[in-house]
Amino acid sequence: xxxxxxxxxxxxxxxxxxxxxxxxxxxxxxxxxxxxxxxxxxxxxxxxxxxxxxxxxxxxxxxxxxxxxxxxxxxxxxxxxxxxxxxxxxxxxxxxxxxxxxxxxxxxxxxxxxxxxxxxxxxxxxxxxxxxxxxxxxxxxxxxxxxxxxxxxxxxxxxxxxxxxxxxxxxxxxxxxxxxxxxxxxxxxxxxxxxxxxxxxxxxxxxxxxxxxxxxxxxxxxxxxxxxxxxxxxxxxxxxxxxxxxxxxxxxxxxxxxxxxxxxxxxxxxxxxxxxxxxxxxxxxxxxxxxxxxxxxxxxxxxxxxxxxxxxxxxxxxxxxxxxxxxxxxxxxxxxxxxxxxxxxxxxxxxxxxxxxxxxxxxxxxxxxxxxxxxxxxxxx
Amino acid sequence: xxxxxxxxxxxxxxxxxxxxxxxxxxxxxxxxxxxxxxxxxxxxxxxxxx
Numbered sequence: 001x002x003x004x005x006x007x008x009x010x011x012x013x014x015x016x017x018x019x020x021x022x023x024x025x026x027x028x029x030x031x032x033x034x035x036x037x038x039x040x041x042x043x044x045x046x047x048x049x050x051x052x053x054x055x056x057x058x059x060x061x062x063x064x065x066x067x068x069x070x071x072x073x074x075x076x077x078x079x080x081x082x083x084x085x086x087x088x089x090x091x092x093x094x095x096x097x098x099x100x101x102x103x104x105x106x107x108x109x110x111x112x113x114x115x116x117x118x119x120x121x122x123x124x125x126x127x128x129x130x131x132x133x134x135x136x137x138x139x140x141x142x143x144x145x146x147x148x149x150x151x152x153x154x155x156x157x158x159x160x161x162x163x164x165x166x167x168x169x170x171x172x173x174x175x176x177x178x179x180x181x182x183x184x185x186x187x188x189x190x191x192x193x194x195x196x197x198x199x200x201x202x203x204x205x206x207x208x209x210x211x212x213x214x215x216x217x218x219x220x221x222x223x224x225x226x227x228x229x230x231x232x233x234x235x236x237x238x239x240x241x242x243x244x245x246x247x248x249x250x251x252x253x254x255x256x257x258x259x260x261x262x263x264x265x266x267x268x269x270x271x272x273x274x275x276x277x278x279x280x281x282x283x284x285x286x287x288x289x290x291x292x293x294x295x296x297x298x299x300x301x302x303x304x305x306x307x308x309x310x311x312x313x314x315x316x317x318x319x320x321x322x323x324x325x326x327x328x329x330x331x332x333x334x335x336x337x338x339x340x341x342x343x344x345x346x347x348x349x350x351x352x353x354x355x356x357x358x359x360x361x362x363x364x365x366x367x368x369x370x371x372x373x374x375x376x377x378x379x380x381x
Numbered sequence: 382x383x384x385x386x387x388x389x390x391x392x393x394x395x396x397x398x399x400x401x402x403x404x405x406x407x408x409x410x411x412x413x414x415x416x417x418x419x420x421x422x423x424x425x426x427x428x429x430x431x
Binding site: 101102105106108109111112113115116118119120122123126127132135136202203204206207210211214215218219222223357360361364365368369371372373375376378 | 384386387389391392397402405406407409410411412413415421
Protein backbone atom coordinates (compact mmCIF):
# COMPACT_ATOMS: atom_id res chain seq x y z
CA UNK A 1 0.00 0.00 0.00
CA UNK A 2 2.90 2.30 0.88
CA UNK A 3 4.33 1.60 -2.58
CA UNK A 4 1.06 2.61 -4.20
CA UNK A 5 0.98 5.87 -2.22
CA UNK A 6 4.62 6.64 -3.12
CA UNK A 7 3.96 5.88 -6.78
CA UNK A 8 0.92 8.15 -6.69
CA UNK A 9 2.95 10.96 -5.14
CA UNK A 10 5.68 10.28 -7.71
CA UNK A 11 3.13 11.05 -10.41
CA UNK A 12 2.72 14.51 -8.90
CA UNK A 13 6.47 15.07 -9.04
CA UNK A 14 6.96 13.78 -12.61
CA UNK A 15 6.74 17.27 -14.09
CA UNK A 16 9.48 18.61 -11.81
CA UNK A 17 11.68 15.55 -12.37
CA UNK A 18 11.47 15.92 -16.17
CA UNK A 19 12.19 19.63 -16.18
CA UNK A 20 15.32 20.34 -18.28
CA UNK A 21 17.36 23.55 -18.33
CA UNK A 22 16.13 24.26 -21.87
CA UNK A 23 12.52 24.15 -20.75
CA UNK A 24 13.34 26.45 -17.84
CA UNK A 25 14.99 28.99 -20.17
CA UNK A 26 12.01 28.84 -22.50
CA UNK A 27 9.60 29.36 -19.62
CA UNK A 28 11.53 32.58 -18.94
CA UNK A 29 11.38 33.50 -22.67
CA UNK A 30 7.60 32.92 -22.61
CA UNK A 31 7.42 35.16 -19.53
CA UNK A 32 9.42 37.89 -21.30
CA UNK A 33 7.07 37.76 -24.31
CA UNK A 34 4.07 38.05 -21.98
CA UNK A 35 5.74 40.97 -20.18
CA UNK A 36 6.40 42.77 -23.49
CA UNK A 37 2.81 42.22 -24.58
CA UNK A 38 1.09 43.09 -21.31
CA UNK A 39 3.32 45.74 -19.74
CA UNK A 40 4.98 47.31 -22.79
CA UNK A 41 1.98 47.05 -25.14
CA UNK A 42 4.26 45.57 -27.78
CA UNK A 43 2.01 43.73 -30.32
CA UNK A 44 -0.05 42.30 -27.40
CA UNK A 45 -2.58 40.57 -29.67
CA UNK A 46 0.16 38.24 -30.81
CA UNK A 47 2.76 38.27 -28.08
CA UNK A 48 0.29 37.25 -25.36
CA UNK A 49 -0.90 34.04 -27.10
CA UNK A 50 2.65 33.35 -28.38
CA UNK A 51 4.09 33.77 -24.88
CA UNK A 52 1.40 31.59 -23.35
CA UNK A 53 1.81 28.93 -26.06
CA UNK A 54 5.53 28.98 -25.28
CA UNK A 55 4.80 28.38 -21.58
CA UNK A 56 2.41 25.52 -22.35
CA UNK A 57 4.73 23.67 -24.70
CA UNK A 58 7.68 23.82 -22.31
CA UNK A 59 5.90 22.23 -19.38
CA UNK A 60 7.15 18.63 -19.51
CA UNK A 61 5.05 15.44 -19.52
CA UNK A 62 1.84 17.27 -20.58
CA UNK A 63 2.87 16.65 -24.22
CA UNK A 64 0.35 19.10 -25.61
CA UNK A 65 2.25 19.27 -28.91
CA UNK A 66 2.15 15.46 -29.06
CA UNK A 67 0.13 13.64 -31.69
CA UNK A 68 -3.20 14.27 -30.00
CA UNK A 69 -2.31 17.32 -27.92
CA UNK A 70 -4.65 20.28 -28.28
CA UNK A 71 -1.92 22.62 -29.52
CA UNK A 72 -0.98 20.08 -32.19
CA UNK A 73 -4.60 20.00 -33.35
CA UNK A 74 -4.71 23.83 -33.55
CA UNK A 75 -1.33 23.88 -35.33
CA UNK A 76 -2.32 21.24 -37.88
CA UNK A 77 -5.65 22.95 -38.47
CA UNK A 78 -4.26 26.24 -39.68
CA UNK A 79 -0.47 26.41 -39.85
CA UNK A 80 0.06 23.09 -41.62
CA UNK A 81 -2.69 23.99 -44.05
CA UNK A 82 -1.46 27.65 -44.32
CA UNK A 83 -4.99 28.77 -43.58
CA UNK A 84 -4.36 31.11 -40.62
CA UNK A 85 -2.15 33.70 -42.37
CA UNK A 86 -4.52 33.71 -45.34
CA UNK A 87 -7.58 34.34 -43.17
CA UNK A 88 -5.70 37.15 -41.43
CA UNK A 89 -4.98 38.63 -44.85
CA UNK A 90 -8.70 38.80 -45.62
CA UNK A 91 -9.03 40.88 -42.45
CA UNK A 92 -6.05 43.10 -43.33
CA UNK A 93 -7.53 43.73 -46.79
CA UNK A 94 -10.85 44.64 -45.19
CA UNK A 95 -9.10 47.12 -42.88
CA UNK A 96 -6.79 48.78 -45.42
CA UNK A 97 -7.67 51.92 -47.32
CA UNK A 98 -5.64 51.95 -50.54
CA UNK A 99 -6.90 55.34 -51.71
CA UNK A 100 -3.68 57.23 -50.73
CA UNK A 101 -1.60 55.04 -53.05
CA UNK A 102 -4.26 55.23 -55.78
CA UNK A 103 -4.28 59.02 -55.51
CA UNK A 104 -0.54 59.00 -56.20
CA UNK A 105 0.31 55.68 -57.95
CA UNK A 106 4.01 56.50 -58.22
CA UNK A 107 4.32 55.82 -54.48
CA UNK A 108 3.80 52.16 -55.39
CA UNK A 109 7.48 52.17 -56.37
CA UNK A 110 8.49 53.13 -52.83
CA UNK A 111 6.57 50.04 -51.71
CA UNK A 112 8.86 48.00 -53.96
CA UNK A 113 12.08 49.61 -52.70
CA UNK A 114 11.00 48.89 -49.14
CA UNK A 115 11.16 45.16 -49.89
CA UNK A 116 14.74 45.06 -51.11
CA UNK A 117 15.89 44.11 -47.61
CA UNK A 118 14.24 40.70 -48.17
CA UNK A 119 16.58 39.79 -50.98
CA UNK A 120 19.72 41.31 -49.46
CA UNK A 121 19.07 39.44 -46.20
CA UNK A 122 18.53 36.24 -48.16
CA UNK A 123 22.04 36.69 -49.58
CA UNK A 124 23.45 37.27 -46.09
CA UNK A 125 21.70 34.16 -44.74
CA UNK A 126 23.15 32.09 -47.56
CA UNK A 127 26.60 33.51 -46.82
CA UNK A 128 26.17 32.49 -43.17
CA UNK A 129 25.56 28.89 -44.20
CA UNK A 130 21.78 28.54 -44.09
CA UNK A 131 20.33 26.31 -46.78
CA UNK A 132 18.27 27.83 -49.60
CA UNK A 133 14.75 27.50 -48.22
CA UNK A 134 15.85 28.49 -44.72
CA UNK A 135 17.47 31.60 -46.23
CA UNK A 136 14.25 32.41 -48.10
CA UNK A 137 12.26 32.18 -44.85
CA UNK A 138 14.76 34.37 -43.00
CA UNK A 139 14.82 36.94 -45.81
CA UNK A 140 11.04 37.19 -45.72
CA UNK A 141 11.26 38.78 -42.25
CA UNK A 142 12.25 41.85 -44.29
CA UNK A 143 8.71 41.94 -45.70
CA UNK A 144 7.91 43.45 -42.28
CA UNK A 145 4.68 41.55 -42.61
CA UNK A 146 3.87 38.85 -40.04
CA UNK A 147 1.32 36.80 -42.00
CA UNK A 148 3.52 36.73 -45.13
CA UNK A 149 6.52 35.58 -43.08
CA UNK A 150 4.41 32.88 -41.40
CA UNK A 151 2.91 31.73 -44.71
CA UNK A 152 6.29 31.30 -46.41
CA UNK A 153 8.06 29.82 -43.39
CA UNK A 154 5.33 27.33 -42.48
CA UNK A 155 5.41 26.14 -46.08
CA UNK A 156 9.15 25.87 -46.67
CA UNK A 157 10.98 25.92 -43.31
CA UNK A 158 8.48 24.99 -40.58
CA UNK A 159 11.33 24.25 -38.12
CA UNK A 160 12.14 27.99 -38.15
CA UNK A 161 8.56 29.17 -37.65
CA UNK A 162 8.97 30.20 -34.00
CA UNK A 163 12.13 32.24 -34.53
CA UNK A 164 10.98 33.86 -37.78
CA UNK A 165 7.55 34.81 -36.40
CA UNK A 166 8.93 36.24 -33.17
CA UNK A 167 11.53 38.23 -35.16
CA UNK A 168 8.93 39.48 -37.68
CA UNK A 169 6.45 40.70 -35.07
CA UNK A 170 9.02 42.05 -32.61
CA UNK A 171 10.85 44.16 -35.18
CA UNK A 172 7.58 45.33 -36.71
CA UNK A 173 6.61 46.80 -33.36
CA UNK A 174 10.09 48.35 -33.06
CA UNK A 175 9.78 50.27 -36.34
CA UNK A 176 9.43 53.64 -34.49
CA UNK A 177 12.74 52.92 -32.76
CA UNK A 178 14.67 51.34 -35.65
CA UNK A 179 13.78 53.69 -38.51
CA UNK A 180 14.43 57.30 -37.32
CA UNK A 181 18.23 57.03 -36.85
CA UNK A 182 18.59 55.47 -40.32
CA UNK A 183 16.36 58.15 -41.85
CA UNK A 184 18.46 60.90 -40.26
CA UNK A 185 21.73 59.25 -41.25
CA UNK A 186 20.82 59.00 -44.95
CA UNK A 187 19.24 62.40 -45.52
CA UNK A 188 20.49 65.96 -45.34
CA UNK A 189 18.85 68.68 -43.29
CA UNK A 190 17.70 70.35 -46.51
CA UNK A 191 16.07 67.15 -47.81
CA UNK A 192 14.22 66.54 -44.54
CA UNK A 193 12.73 70.03 -44.77
CA UNK A 194 11.25 69.55 -48.25
CA UNK A 195 7.56 70.43 -48.14
CA UNK A 196 5.38 68.26 -50.35
CA UNK A 197 2.12 69.66 -51.63
CA UNK A 198 -1.20 68.11 -50.75
CA UNK A 199 -2.07 64.79 -52.40
CA UNK A 200 -3.85 65.83 -55.58
CA UNK A 201 -7.25 64.45 -56.45
CA UNK A 202 -9.64 61.96 -54.97
CA UNK A 203 -10.29 58.45 -56.19
CA UNK A 204 -13.58 57.32 -57.70
CA UNK A 205 -15.49 54.41 -56.22
CA UNK A 206 -15.17 52.51 -59.50
CA UNK A 207 -11.36 52.75 -59.31
CA UNK A 208 -11.41 51.62 -55.68
CA UNK A 209 -13.51 48.58 -56.62
CA UNK A 210 -11.47 47.75 -59.72
CA UNK A 211 -8.15 48.05 -57.83
CA UNK A 212 -8.36 44.70 -55.96
CA UNK A 213 -9.66 42.94 -59.06
CA UNK A 214 -6.92 44.25 -61.34
CA UNK A 215 -4.17 43.57 -58.78
CA UNK A 216 -5.42 40.01 -58.23
CA UNK A 217 -5.57 39.13 -61.93
CA UNK A 218 -2.36 40.94 -62.91
CA UNK A 219 -0.38 39.86 -59.85
CA UNK A 220 -1.74 36.32 -60.12
CA UNK A 221 -0.63 36.06 -63.73
CA UNK A 222 2.86 37.42 -62.99
CA UNK A 223 3.43 35.50 -59.76
CA UNK A 224 0.89 32.65 -59.55
CA UNK A 225 2.61 30.98 -56.58
CA UNK A 226 1.72 33.96 -54.41
CA UNK A 227 -1.92 34.10 -55.47
CA UNK A 228 -3.24 32.83 -52.11
CA UNK A 229 -1.57 35.79 -50.38
CA UNK A 230 -2.56 38.36 -52.97
CA UNK A 231 -6.04 36.94 -53.52
CA UNK A 232 -7.02 36.94 -49.85
CA UNK A 233 -5.86 40.50 -49.10
CA UNK A 234 -7.62 41.74 -52.23
CA UNK A 235 -10.81 39.80 -51.43
CA UNK A 236 -10.96 41.60 -48.10
CA UNK A 237 -10.37 44.93 -49.82
CA UNK A 238 -13.02 44.26 -52.48
CA UNK A 239 -15.56 43.50 -49.75
CA UNK A 240 -14.65 46.78 -48.03
CA UNK A 241 -14.78 48.97 -51.12
CA UNK A 242 -17.87 47.41 -52.69
CA UNK A 243 -19.80 48.25 -49.54
CA UNK A 244 -22.41 45.59 -50.26
CA UNK A 245 -21.21 42.93 -47.83
CA UNK A 246 -20.79 44.99 -44.68
CA UNK A 247 -21.47 41.96 -42.46
CA UNK A 248 -18.73 39.92 -44.09
CA UNK A 249 -16.31 42.86 -43.98
CA UNK A 250 -17.04 43.39 -40.30
CA UNK A 251 -16.64 39.68 -39.55
CA UNK A 252 -13.34 39.54 -41.48
CA UNK A 253 -11.79 42.49 -39.67
CA UNK A 254 -13.16 41.54 -36.24
CA UNK A 255 -14.41 38.07 -35.34
CA UNK A 256 -12.49 36.01 -37.91
CA UNK A 257 -9.24 37.99 -37.54
CA UNK A 258 -9.48 37.80 -33.74
CA UNK A 259 -10.11 34.05 -33.55
CA UNK A 260 -7.41 33.29 -36.11
CA UNK A 261 -4.95 35.60 -34.34
CA UNK A 262 -5.50 33.65 -31.11
CA UNK A 263 -4.98 30.27 -32.83
CA UNK A 264 -2.01 31.56 -34.81
CA UNK A 265 -0.31 33.01 -31.72
CA UNK A 266 -0.79 29.78 -29.77
CA UNK A 267 0.52 27.75 -32.71
CA UNK A 268 3.65 29.88 -33.01
CA UNK A 269 4.25 29.64 -29.26
CA UNK A 270 3.82 25.89 -29.58
CA UNK A 271 6.80 25.68 -31.94
CA UNK A 272 9.04 27.27 -29.30
CA UNK A 273 9.99 24.17 -27.34
CA UNK A 274 13.42 24.36 -25.72
CA UNK A 275 14.95 21.67 -27.91
CA UNK A 276 13.88 23.32 -31.16
CA UNK A 277 14.29 27.00 -30.22
CA UNK A 278 17.44 27.16 -28.12
CA UNK A 279 20.22 26.92 -30.64
CA UNK A 280 22.70 29.37 -32.21
CA UNK A 281 20.58 29.50 -35.38
CA UNK A 282 17.77 31.25 -33.50
CA UNK A 283 20.10 34.04 -32.41
CA UNK A 284 21.38 34.37 -35.98
CA UNK A 285 17.81 34.56 -37.29
CA UNK A 286 16.92 37.29 -34.79
CA UNK A 287 20.05 39.22 -35.85
CA UNK A 288 19.33 38.78 -39.56
CA UNK A 289 15.73 39.87 -39.03
CA UNK A 290 16.97 43.11 -37.53
CA UNK A 291 19.34 43.61 -40.47
CA UNK A 292 16.45 42.96 -42.88
CA UNK A 293 14.28 45.73 -41.42
CA UNK A 294 17.25 48.14 -41.42
CA UNK A 295 18.02 47.32 -45.05
CA UNK A 296 14.38 47.88 -46.02
CA UNK A 297 14.58 51.36 -44.51
CA UNK A 298 17.94 52.08 -46.14
CA UNK A 299 16.69 51.02 -49.60
CA UNK A 300 13.40 52.88 -49.16
CA UNK A 301 15.09 56.16 -48.16
CA UNK A 302 17.71 55.82 -50.93
CA UNK A 303 14.92 55.27 -53.45
CA UNK A 304 13.20 58.33 -52.00
CA UNK A 305 16.40 60.28 -52.69
CA UNK A 306 16.37 59.08 -56.29
CA UNK A 307 12.75 60.26 -56.62
CA UNK A 308 13.73 63.55 -55.00
CA UNK A 309 16.47 64.02 -57.59
CA UNK A 310 14.26 63.00 -60.53
CA UNK A 311 11.42 65.26 -59.42
CA UNK A 312 13.72 68.26 -59.07
CA UNK A 313 13.53 68.29 -55.28
CA UNK A 314 9.76 67.97 -54.93
CA UNK A 315 9.77 64.61 -53.11
CA UNK A 316 10.86 64.43 -49.48
CA UNK A 317 13.07 61.30 -49.29
CA UNK A 318 11.83 60.55 -45.78
CA UNK A 319 8.61 59.10 -47.25
CA UNK A 320 10.73 56.27 -48.70
CA UNK A 321 11.01 54.83 -45.18
CA UNK A 322 7.25 54.23 -45.20
CA UNK A 323 7.48 51.79 -48.12
CA UNK A 324 7.28 48.83 -45.75
CA UNK A 325 4.31 46.81 -44.64
CA UNK A 326 4.04 48.06 -41.04
CA UNK A 327 0.80 49.94 -41.67
CA UNK A 328 0.17 52.72 -40.63
CA UNK A 329 3.03 52.81 -38.10
CA UNK A 330 5.76 53.56 -40.66
CA UNK A 331 3.75 56.44 -42.15
CA UNK A 332 3.34 57.98 -38.69
CA UNK A 333 7.08 57.71 -38.09
CA UNK A 334 7.72 59.64 -41.32
CA UNK A 335 5.19 62.32 -40.38
CA UNK A 336 6.79 62.74 -36.94
CA UNK A 337 10.33 62.92 -38.33
CA UNK A 338 9.31 65.42 -41.03
CA UNK A 339 7.68 67.68 -38.45
CA UNK A 340 10.79 67.67 -36.30
CA UNK A 341 12.59 69.61 -39.04
CA UNK A 342 9.72 71.66 -40.41
CA UNK A 343 6.64 72.07 -38.26
CA UNK A 344 4.58 73.13 -41.28
CA UNK A 345 5.38 69.94 -43.17
CA UNK A 346 2.58 67.38 -43.45
CA UNK A 347 3.97 64.24 -45.02
CA UNK A 348 1.36 61.87 -43.63
CA UNK A 349 -0.80 61.35 -46.73
CA UNK A 350 2.25 60.90 -48.98
CA UNK A 351 3.74 58.47 -46.48
CA UNK A 352 0.40 56.63 -46.24
CA UNK A 353 0.58 56.14 -50.02
CA UNK A 354 4.05 54.63 -49.73
CA UNK A 355 2.91 52.58 -46.75
CA UNK A 356 -0.12 51.18 -48.59
CA UNK A 357 2.24 50.49 -51.50
CA UNK A 358 4.47 48.63 -49.02
CA UNK A 359 1.50 46.54 -47.93
CA UNK A 360 0.92 45.36 -51.51
CA UNK A 361 4.69 45.35 -52.14
CA UNK A 362 5.44 42.90 -49.32
CA UNK A 363 2.83 40.44 -50.55
CA UNK A 364 4.00 40.83 -54.13
CA UNK A 365 7.66 40.44 -53.18
CA UNK A 366 6.80 37.13 -51.50
CA UNK A 367 4.71 36.11 -54.50
CA UNK A 368 7.51 37.00 -56.92
CA UNK A 369 10.00 35.16 -54.72
CA UNK A 370 7.90 31.97 -54.68
CA UNK A 371 7.38 32.10 -58.43
CA UNK A 372 11.10 32.63 -59.09
CA UNK A 373 11.86 29.69 -56.77
CA UNK A 374 9.41 27.56 -58.73
CA UNK A 375 10.95 28.70 -62.00
CA UNK A 376 14.41 27.68 -60.73
CA UNK A 377 13.07 24.30 -59.62
CA UNK A 378 13.91 24.92 -55.94
CA UNK A 379 10.29 24.33 -54.93
CA UNK A 380 7.90 22.03 -56.81
CA UNK A 381 5.31 23.34 -59.28
CA UNK B 382 21.51 19.48 -61.04
CA UNK B 383 21.90 21.21 -57.66
CA UNK B 384 22.40 24.96 -57.97
CA UNK B 385 25.20 26.49 -55.89
CA UNK B 386 24.38 29.11 -53.28
CA UNK B 387 26.09 32.01 -55.10
CA UNK B 388 24.13 31.43 -58.32
CA UNK B 389 20.95 31.00 -56.29
CA UNK B 390 21.49 34.16 -54.26
CA UNK B 391 22.35 36.36 -57.23
CA UNK B 392 19.42 35.00 -59.26
CA UNK B 393 17.04 35.68 -56.39
CA UNK B 394 18.47 39.17 -55.98
CA UNK B 395 18.09 40.09 -59.65
CA UNK B 396 14.81 38.32 -60.42
CA UNK B 397 13.27 39.01 -57.01
CA UNK B 398 14.14 42.69 -56.68
CA UNK B 399 13.73 43.33 -60.38
CA UNK B 400 10.48 41.35 -60.57
CA UNK B 401 8.97 43.16 -57.57
CA UNK B 402 9.93 46.59 -58.89
CA UNK B 403 8.74 45.80 -62.40
CA UNK B 404 5.42 44.34 -61.20
CA UNK B 405 4.68 47.31 -58.96
CA UNK B 406 5.66 49.73 -61.72
CA UNK B 407 3.24 48.02 -64.12
CA UNK B 408 0.57 48.16 -61.44
CA UNK B 409 1.20 51.86 -60.85
CA UNK B 410 0.73 52.47 -64.59
CA UNK B 411 -2.50 50.47 -64.62
CA UNK B 412 -3.74 52.40 -61.59
CA UNK B 413 -2.91 55.67 -63.37
CA UNK B 414 -4.95 54.53 -66.37
CA UNK B 415 -7.86 53.49 -64.13
CA UNK B 416 -7.88 56.91 -62.51
CA UNK B 417 -8.00 58.58 -65.90
CA UNK B 418 -10.75 56.30 -67.25
CA UNK B 419 -12.86 56.55 -64.09
CA UNK B 420 -12.20 60.03 -62.70
CA UNK B 421 -13.61 61.13 -59.36
CA UNK B 422 -16.94 62.90 -59.72
CA UNK B 423 -18.52 64.86 -56.96
CA UNK B 424 -22.12 63.81 -56.46
CA UNK B 425 -24.66 66.58 -55.96
CA UNK B 426 -27.74 65.70 -53.98
CA UNK B 427 -30.93 66.21 -55.92
CA UNK B 428 -32.86 69.13 -54.64
CA UNK B 429 -36.09 67.20 -55.23
CA UNK B 430 -38.16 66.93 -52.09
CA UNK B 431 -36.26 69.65 -50.23
